[in-house]
Amino acid sequence: MRMTAAVMYEQGLPAPFAQSRPFRIEEVELEGPGEGEVLVEIRGAGLCHSDLSVVEGLRKRPLPIVGGHEGAGIVREVGRGVTECQPGDHVAMAAVAGCGKCRTCVSGRPGLCQAVSGARNEGLLATGARRLRLLDGGRLNHYSGISVYAQYAVVVPQALVKLPKDVPFDVGALFGCAVVTGAGAVFNSAKVRQGASVAVIGLGGVGLTAVMAAREAGASKIIGIDVLPGKFDLARAVGATDCVDARDPHVVQQVLDLTDGGVDFAFEVSGNLSALEMAQKITVRGGEVVGVGLGKATATFTVAHLPWVAEEKVLRGSMMGGGVPQDDIPRYADLYLRGRLPVDRLRSDHIGFDQLNEGFDLLHGGGVVRQILLPHGA
Template identity: 65%
Template sequence: MRMTAAVMYEQGLPMPYVESQPFRIEEVELRSPEEGEVLVEVRGAGLCHSDLSQVAGLRKRKLPVVGGHEGAGIVREIGRGVSGLKPGDHVVMTSVADCGHCPACARKRLVLCESVGMARSQGFLSNGQLRLASLDGQPVYHYSGISSFAQFAITMPSSLIKIDPSIPLDVAAMFGCAVVTGAGSVFNSAKVGPGDYIAVFGLGGVGLNAVMAARIAGASMIIGIDINEGKFGLARELGCTHTFSARDEHLVESVRELTKGGVDFAFEVSGNKTAMTAAYDVTRKGGEVVAVGLGATGAMHDYPHTALVSEEKVIRGSFMGSCIPARDIPLYLRLYQEGKLPVDRLRSGTISFAQLNRNLDLLEHGEVVRQILLPNG
């Protein structure tokens, strides 16, 4: 079928993106699903800081590629051998998938699946297939096995989680990345518990989900830190007990004084070197720094090795919230339905294809939290 999609042909174009237009809105060909594949009509796709990283070229991708790695939609067709899904089902689309047999999958570390990671790094679906093409027949690649910046997507069943159809799909779209990454970093990676002190560096969609999850987990002090103080009001409403500007030259001293020695867990969500250093410095002896944000490929960070050893601190990576989608997404959706995880508060609005590049600029400047692209209007 022919459909409209947002295609990126070049990384590293200059800002403002409304002028350089990293995503071209054009028609592409999408082949029908084959064995083990699912066709989804995309009804919502979130704009994420990871998309900004790809546009900026911090992590290279096979080009041209249809963007988008989180979304929600309606199953329209299934290939042979697909079970558990049928046309009409509402689904969350997530970039986490598993092969079921590699060492990582055997240890239930699905986000580290070796075969899926390899296929997706080359722009293919996790089964090694390519279902996108330009109108003249040239290959167009899949982004993280999802490519939700399009009217339709072919993906694999393990990337789709069936949901209650009463949940608005523009809200459900955020559960595929922002929610599992932010909430999962708290619940799965750090295992925050009652009475813990935490700090969150970066109060975008992922960071605010970490804030909400920490409140659910019973953290007694939740400190939000960002360069944009305009986010602090919403952050306090969602669970922050204190907020600090990342530009405050006395940030580390203030947090350590407030917490009488530092936080138990510091979540660094931006992938920024300066923020990572501050996160380490505000963590108490025996505490953990949880690195959530992805920076540039190959970027190196320094740490004081003697202090790491003598103070028994931990630096931990958390990719996609260490999630198991079939377990975690239904849980987080239930928390949303119960009013405990008000993810809908993070929506900064919905946009069309025509507004996509302009809204990348807004996201870069911190003027929005989570914009939701509506590919089908």
Template identity: 65%
Template sequence: MRMIAAVMHEQGLPTPYVDSQPFRIEEVELDGPGEGEVLVEIRGAGLCHSDLSQVAGLRKRKLPVVGGHEGAGIVREVGRGVTGLKPGDHVVMTAVADCGHCQFCNENRPVLCESVTLARSQGLLSDGERRLSYRGHPLYHYSGISSFAQYAVTVPTSLIKIDQSIPLDVAAMFGCAVVTGAGSVFNSAKVRPGQNVAVFGLGGVGLNTVMAARISGASEIIGIDINESKFSLAKELGCTRTLNARDPNLVEMVKDLTRGGVDFAFEISGSPAAMTSANALTRKGGEIICVGLGATGEMYQYAHAGLVSEEKVFRGSFMGSCVPVRDIPRYMKYYQEGRMPVNRLKSGTMLFEDLNRNLDLLDRGEVVRQVLLPHG
């Protein structure tokens, strides 16, 4: 079938993106689902800081590629052998899938699945197939999803069936922003009532971290960002304090507020400077939860003697250490109960022609989460 999609042919183009146009809106070809695959009509796709990283070339991708790694839509066709999903089902699309038989899948850690990671690094679906093309030439899949398109073929383990009463433009954010932010609290840190946390970066992922910390019963939830325009929403969603990341007294203020430092510092941005601050304001025996991805190969520094003598932990949290089939229904329930108002994170919706301009808005920190509506 032919469809409209946002295609990235080159990484590392300069800002403003409204001028350099890293995503070109083109008509491409999408083959139907093969055995064990599903065709989804995409009704919403979130624009994420990870998309900015890919556009900037901080992490290389097979090109040309159809962008987008979180979304939601409606199942339109299932391939032979697919069970549990049928045409008409509403689904969340997530970049986490599993092969079901490797060591990590057997340990219930699908985010680390080696075969899926290998396939996606090659721009393929998790099953090793490719269903996209452009003028007779190969097009690659982005994180096994490619949600910046009107339709996508993916594998069932990347799809979580949801209640049809949930708006699909809101559901789209659960595929990455919610599972990453909330999962870093519930799965990676396992925050307990009365503990203190700091969150560096109050975008879509960071604000989900804030909401999850509130649900977990954290005492102090300190939101930290360079953009103070985000502070009002952050307080409404659960922050007890908000501080400017560039304040020279940041570390001392947090230590005073928490009598020695936070139990958990969640670093969302991937910034080396933020990592330094996160380490400094974490108490002895505390943990720095590393959520943000910097450039491939980028090195971060810390004082090793302090790490040992203070028994701190640096813990990686990729996609919130999520198990989608377990976690997304739980987070959806929190949303329906009003405990996790994910809809508040939506800064607006956009059409294909707005995509590059909205990359600039995200790059400048002027928005939280924007959602592409591929069908208008």
């Protein structure tokens, strides 16, 4: 079939993106689903900082490629052998899709599956197929095995999680990345306990979801930290007990004073190395620093060896929430429907394809949380 999609031909183009146009909106060809694959009509797709980092060239992808890795839609067709879903199902689409057979998948960590991540890095589906192509027949790659900046996508069923039909698509899209990543970091990776103190550095979609999850987990102190104080009202509305401006030269001391020596858990969500250094400084002895944000692929950071050992601090990575989306997303959707995880508060605006590049300018400037692309219009 022919469909409209956002295609990236070059990474690292300069801002403003409304002028450099990293995404070109054009018609492309999409083959129907093969064995073990599913065709989904995309009804909502989020603009995420991970996508922005790819636009900026911080993490390389095979080009040309149809962008987007956070979405929701309706199953329209299933390939031979697919039993996990059926036409008409409403689904969230998550980039965490393991093979189900390797060591990490069997241990309940599909986000670390090497077999599937290898295929994704080559622009393929987990089946090894490529269903996208340019109108001239040229090769066109899949982004994270999903490519939701399009009207339709062919994916593997492991990337789909059924959603209750009373979850709107523009909210359901958030569950595929922002929600599963932020809430999972709190519930799965850190296992935040009742009464714990928490700091979240970076109050975008993932960070604000972590704030919500920390409140749900019963944290007694939840400190939101960001360079943009304009985000603090929303952070407080969804669970933050305190907010601190990351640009304040006394930010570390402020957190230490608020928590009697440091937080039990510091979540670094921005992918910024200076923020990661701050996270180590504001964590109490015996506490945990949880790295959630992804930065430049070649970036490295240092750890002071003696304090790390003597103070028994834990440095932990959390990839896409460190869990199993098929188990976690239904739980998070239930919390949303019961008003306990108000992820609809993350929505900043709805946009069309013609606003996509400008949308990344707004994301780059930090003035929005989650813009939702509606590939078929309002």
